[in-house]
Amino acid sequence: MITEIRAPKTGLTAETLQIVKWHKKEGEFVDKEVLLVTVETEKTTLDIASPRSGFLKKINYQAGESAVVSQVIGYLADSMNESLSQPEKEKLLVSPVARKLAAEHQVELTKIEGSGPNGRIQKSDVERYIKQQAPRHENSAEEKSCGGSTGKVLSDSIRRRTAEATTKSKTTIPHYYLFSSFDVSHMLEQRQAQGSKLKPSIITILVKACSVLLEKHPSFTKAWDRGAITARSDISVGFVVKIDDGIIIPHICNAHRMSITELEETVRALIEKAKEFKLPAEALQAGTMSISNLGMYPVDCFVPIIYPSEVGMMGIGQIKKNAVWNGDEFIPKDIMAIALALDHRLVDGSEGAEFIQGLKDIIEGAGPSDLFQ
Amino acid sequence: MAQMTFRDAINRTLDDSLSSDPTVLLFGEDIGQLGGAFQVTKGLWQKYGSERIKNTPISEAAIVGTAIGSACVGLKPIAEIMFCDFLYIGMDQIVNQMAKMKYMFGGKAVLPIVIRTTVGGGLSAAAQHSQSNEAMFMHVAGLKIIFPSTPGDARGLLFSAIKDPNPVLFLEHRVLYDIKGEVPEEPYAIPLGVADVKRQGTDLTVVATGMMVHKAMEAAHKLEEEGISIELIDPRTLNPLDMETIIGSVKKTNKALVVHEAPKTCGVGAEIVSLIVEQGFDYLDSPVLRVCGKDTPIPFSPVLESFVLPQVDDIVDAARKLVRTTEKIS
Numbered sequence: 001m002i003t004e005i006r007a008p009k010t011g012l013t014a015e016t017l018q019i020v021k022w023h024k025k026e027g028e029f030v031d032k033e034v035l036l037v038t039v040e041t042e043k044t045t046l047d048i049a050s051p052r053s054g055f056l057k058k059i060n061y062q063a064g065e066s067a068v069v070s071q072v073i074g075y076l077a078d079s080m081n082e083s084l085s086q087p088e089k090e091k092l093l094v095s096p097v098a099r100k101l102a103a104e105h106q107v108e109l110t111k112i113e114g115s116g117p118n119g120r121i122q123k124s125d126v127e128r129y130i131k132q133q134a135p136r137h138e139n140s141a142e143e144k145s146c147g148g149s150t151g152k153v154l155s156d157s158i159r160r161r162t163a164e165a166t167t168k169s170k171t172t173i174p175h176y177y178l179f180s181s182f183d184v185s186h187m188l189e190q191r192q193a194q195g196s197k198l199k200p201s202i203i204t205i206l207v208k209a210c211s212v213l214l215e216k217h218p219s220f221t222k223a224w225d226r227g228a229i230t231a232r233s234d235i236s237v238g239f240v241v242k243i244d245d246g247i248i249i250p251h252i253c254n255a256h257r258m259s260i261t262e263l264e265e266t267v268r269a270l271i272e273k274a275k276e277f278k279l280p281a282e283a284l285q286a287g288t289m290s291i292s293n294l295g296m297y298p299v300d301c302f303v304p305i306i307y308p309s310e311v312g313m314m315g316i317g318q319i320k321k322n323a324v325w326n327g328d329e330f331i332p333k334d335i336m337a338i339a340l341a342l343d344h345r346l347v348d349g350s351e352g353a354e355f356i357q358g359l360k361d362i363i364e365g366a367g368p369s370d371l372f373q
Numbered sequence: 374m375a376q377m378t379f380r381d382a383i384n385r386t387l388d389d390s391l392s393s394d395p396t397v398l399l400f401g402e403d404i405g406q407l408g409g410a411f412q413v414t415k416g417l418w419q420k421y422g423s424e425r426i427k428n429t430p431i432s433e434a435a436i437v438g439t440a441i442g443s444a445c446v447g448l449k450p451i452a453e454i455m456f457c458d459f460l461y462i463g464m465d466q467i468v469n470q471m472a473k474m475k476y477m478f479g480g481k482a483v484l485p486i487v488i489r490t491t492v493g494g495g496l497s498a499a500a501q502h503s504q505s506n507e508a509m510f511m512h513v514a515g516l517k518i519i520f521p522s523t524p525g526d527a528r529g530l531l532f533s534a535i536k537d538p539n540p541v542l543f544l545e546h547r548v549l550y551d552i553k554g555e556v557p558e559e560p561y562a563i564p565l566g567v568a569d570v571k572r573q574g575t576d577l578t579v580v581a582t583g584m585m586v587h588k589a590m591e592a593a594h595k596l597e598e599e600g601i602s603i604e605l606i607d608p609r610t611l612n613p614l615d616m617e618t619i620i621g622s623v624k625k626t627n628k629a630l631v632v633h634e635a636p637k638t639c640g641v642g643a644e645i646v647s648l649i650v651e652q653g654f655d656y657l658d659s660p661v662l663r664v665c666g667k668d669t670p671i672p673f674s675p676v677l678e679s680f681v682l683p684q685v686d687d688i689v690d691a692a693r694k695l696v697r698t699t700e701k702i703s
Binding site (some may be wrong): 095096097098099100116120122123124 | 627654655656657658659
């Protein structure tokens with residue numbers, strides 16, 4: 001029997017991956033579950049174990065070559081004499097128009113049952129399948145909120161990626177949380193004073209503030225990588241964007257070196273691209289920390305979940321007018337509550353608190369740096 | 374518009390051409406005083422005389438040969454071959470001379486010839502008077518072939534055939550002579566190479582020629598009651614063949630059935646199916662089937678003849694096989 005080894009789907013956007021190394025040569029025998037090939041995407045390196053024991057019959061993509069996801073990169077065979085043309089399973093009967101339609105909708109033909117003569121998959125079978133798939137996809141969010149399980153499997157979508165990332169975070173990262181509230185009156189005034197210039201959003205201001213601050217807090221520019229602490233060479237701040245069926249976190253590298261207008265343009269472009277699933281790979285890489293803003297809703301504050309391998313996640317609540325005692329009288333101030341979740345493996349409470357102090361100074365205009373440059 | 378038989382539509386068009394163009398003349402067996410074996414030229418001899426309506430000896434080679442000669446000197450001959458079965462006697466003249474002369478003489482010999490002939494069975498006329506041999510001539514480069522199914526199409530297409538500067542074979546199905554249809558009174562042209570969608574449908578494209586257009590239409594009515602929607606296309610001219618219309622329809626229905634009376638093997642259907650597969654492969658949802666005459670001489674016995682020729686139920690069965698996917702395709 002011939003078994004195809006296909007380039008695995010590793011991430012959300014990775015469409016191609018590179019073969020790093022074949023651990024066996026053509027013609028060599030490999031046992032089941034023994035390391036066979038190592039591949040690499042923009043995000044990660046992946047070891048692929050042999051799905052069965054057999055001979056590595058043929059390598060289609062050599063080390064250094066790139067393969068598209070789900071392309072056959074090699075074959076395993078019972079013996080080296082076995083012909084590759086030998087089909088693994090019975091040939092699928094598919095009418096030409098059904099094949100075309102399935103390709104257009106990226107439907108896997110093997111999942112469709114053919115109703116034609118000799119089980120041939122026909123156009124109507126593909127149409128039926130597409131129709132069945134569509135509502136299931138839409139329902140998944142509603143089904144979740146009901147609590148009860150329908151037994152349906154989450155589709156391989158943003159939802160699944162969100163589920164995996166948050167579960168990994170909550171189960172492996174020792175979170176701790178710091179809460180504070182900032183007087184943002186000064187920040188809002190400065191924002192208004194931007195005049196005809198592109199008015200920066202709250203998220204843009206915070207990305208810049210965090211970026212400026214991170215430069216001064218080298219203890220934050222670290223990552224936990226499989227039991228070891230590694231230092232990051234750059235400063236990359238992400239922000240959560242809500243898209244259909246989940247969230248995505250585009251990152252901006254070295255935002256502290258951008259002007260506020262430039263940064264605002266970048267933020268807007270990334271949001272646009274995120275919604276179209278067209279984010280460049282570098283924007284999707286985990287960064288130093290991220291920010292999640294729910295201030296557009298009546299949410300005072302919330303406890304965020306750290307994006308895996310980042311040091312922290314800051315949650316932003318709504319800005320409210322609060323009466324603040326200035327020593328003589330109560331005066332109305334715009335107050336924004338924040339919560340900072342941090343990975344205790346990387347930073348301790350005092351370091352986190354110092355970060356909050358620095359952020360407060362910047363936001364409230366007490367610090368030296370001018371956010372609106 | 375007038376109600377006219379297929380026969381009268383052709384007669385009227387011949388009459389129009391004779392009166393409007395003095396170079397048009399008719400040759401054929403018994404086409405003069407007798408008006409032809411099928412009465413298609415009835416009254417024309419009386420109107421135009423023996424100079425232009427010529428009875429010929431029983432020699433198809435001579436009839437076609439004379440047509441070629443007269444065309445070469447500037448006339449527009451319309452020759453009648455009583456039965457297409459007799460075309461074989463004029464085969465050398467048709468295939469080696471008429472179809473090739475323009476090419477052989479570098480375009481200097483122009484042959485605006487129309488050969489009218491009758492095709493088809495159904496009249497219990499036996500094996501030598503019932504054939505449908507259009508595929509024989511479709512195989513010959515240099516011949517245009519017209520095969521109308523309605524009086525209106527016959528009139529418009531014959532008009533274009535006579536105007537055409539190339540040799541044209543004009544096929545008249547013998548059973549269709551008495552059918553009636555709407556026909557414009559004034560002369561009018563239907564361009565060669567333009568198929569007609571005789572019926573719009575969504576489930577299956579049926580391409581039928583000649584008499585089979587009528588049988589396919591009857592089948593379509595029956596199938597409609599079963600919820601199967603047939604799109605019926607009559608190519609009307611076999612060369613040039615309007616594949617654009619056929620492929621356009623297949624793109625919509627994803628299924629095709631070709632129906633003709635001639636034997637299945639190496640018939641016109643074989644060519645049409647090949648072209649559908651070549652040009653429309655990605656649009657097909659099932660094999661393209663043919664309903665054709667059986668590969669046998671046409672029997673004299675009416676019972677056997679109707680068995681050999683495609684019937685409405687044969688078309689219905691094939692359509693069901695294609696559209697109802699659960700039935701096995703044999």
